[in-house]
Amino acid sequence: MRRYDLIAFDWDGTLFDSTALIVRSIQRACADLAVPVPSDERASYVIGLGLHDALQHACPDLTAERYPELGRRYRHHYLASQHEISLFRGTLEMLHDLRGRQFLLAVATGKSRRGLDEALAHTELQGLFDASRTADETFSKPHPRMLQELMAELGAEPGRTLMIGDTTHDLQMAVNAGTDCVGVSYGAHESAGFAAYAPRHVAHSVADLAAWLSQHG
Template sequence: MQNYQLIIFDWDGTLMDSVARIVSSLQGAARASSLEAPAYDVAKQVIGLSLPKAMQTLFPEEKHLHDELMGQYKLHYRELDTTQTPLFDHAVELLTGLKAAQKLLAVATGKGRSGLQRVWQQSDTGHYFHASRCADESLSKPHPDMLQSLLAELDIAPGQALMVGDTSFDLEMAQFAGVDSVGVTHGVHTSEILAQYQPKAIVNSLPELAQLLLPA
């Protein structure tokens, strides 16, 4: 698996341990809008979708509140929620190794552009990536728009790219785009769910991923 030219990463739940903060911010947004907060496992399942699609999924009967809910979510995530969002262990070592191996790196994320820029600045990782696509400038996962756009920008054939993600949305998006994938289990979805989308491998940690993608 060391021959791919382009490695595309999801962000939340794949490189950054932000699942708990996303869930608690979704719950906080619901309470602020006088709605019952979704259970942790229910809210967790929408991570990876664009924010409008996430709200449609969680609150299908409350269309009139979707704009308010999205505003409250952003407020909670950026300012009110104090849940920590560290990079997963060995994320920097993995990115450094891939860059040294002269791989092209990209991000395809359910975050908005401003959110991705903020966490890149906070984690000092933006310089690793040659391109990125965010939810507010693409069709939501699992539509292949993000991957197709990245492939076109970087002039890479689908067979030379690999998508790494922690959700069914990531792996299904890769299937639709004709791109191979690897599932990681330290984020949202279990190995049983990820396996349904025929990834080339499923790993439990970023060091396991490094063993697949980098020479010993």
């Protein structure tokens, strides 16, 4: 018997190799506004959060009324280079295998709905996911609402749901929602911080993740 009915994936840094572009876009947006440019570590920490929360953490000295301006500059830099990024190698094959095994698949991401839909349209993933939630549709991670809404929509119980992500925000959301989680070490956050959330596995590549899911999913 399989362990899970629903497998929910984070997007950036988990399925999509976009960490470096997000970090660079945050830094360039801050430079545009002549505010302190965050380090790579500080900028990568915010990946997975909703845009407002991410920019607030990455640029704490900026006044709240300038967040929309910073957000526009971030989107400008990200969209200008998004054609350079792609799925991690092996991701498409892994997802097709899971679909063939009748798992429900979902996306739980800090991206906007527009951003996710644009990404899905260009990465041969349309139709592979049964549902998705973005940060502009519900509460941002690590609040559990995103996962709770996905489980309710797809009729899955917390004990039969697995969340997979590359950040502590993803794993904390899973803990808050009462689901199991798996961390991936090839994304935005150092995997040393994952232990506090008791992930069932930490995958060091997509191949590693796919192999674990074939045995334990």
